[in-house]
């Protein structure tokens with residue numbers, strides 16, 4: 001297996017352990033290959049004359065909680081016959097390798113835990129960019145062919161103090177996060193004066209936007225506040241009527257979906273699922289927000305959350 005090559009390499013008879021240096025912030029393992037006769041790649045003569053050494057540094061999994069580097073002292077031979085200088089041949093190791101495969105696997109395992117990318121970078125000695133690059137290689141797209149019996153949707157505010165909201169979709173029965181979206185519009189009464197003024201200016205330019213925003217507020221204040229399915233049926237019917245009258249294209253699809261799933265949506269108001277599960281997820285989201293620190297890219301943040309919950 002490819003992932004084990006470094007283990008095999010370090011165990012092999014061809015290796016000479018030169019030195020182990022433990023600093024405050026990292027461990028360095030120096031090794032070199034046993035000297036043996038090499039065939040000159042230019043003229044074919046056999047030589048075992050050493051010209052010099054160059055150190056190839058390969059980051060490996062942390063030892064004793066410290067970043068660890070293997071310093072492979074690669075030998076250059078020189079041909080006594082034609083003067084050609086060449087590196088010794090090493091079976092086990094790709095020439096330009098900067099980190100071991102088992103370190104990549106280790107980082108992917110750490111990404112599954114609730115640790116920030118900064119912590120992972122510090123303990124392994126690789127850059128945050130490298131951690132991000134590894135995260136980018138993971139596929140976590142949810143499978144929407146089947147949906148759970150019950151789904152819950154929560155809104156939470158991004159950590160950075162902005163007005164961006166995220167919306168998180170949860171399977172409350174399995175206590176599993178299904179997906180996470182960006183939400184653009186915040187509730188009107190949570191906006192600052194300045195943000196309200198900005199919104200007013202936007203509304204002044206667009207009637208559709210004003211109506212859309214009012215519909216959203218109406219939905220939050222009336223429909224979502226219903227205490228049971230009976231109330232919800234009345235309020236949702238009223239809201240669908242308002243949305244239809246708005247004649248805004250974006251709401252057409254929304255009206256269709258609400259009509260098609262009318263019974264399911266309104267029945268959800270009778271299911272006593274919400275509070276306890278929300279509490280649990282609030283804690284989880286707090287952890288995620290801490291993890292999210294440094295995620296400028298929403299899609300990467302989403303991927304991390306889905307990966308941690310897979």
Ligand SMILES: [Zn+2]
Nearest residue numbers: 040043079082
């Ligand atoms: Zn030669």
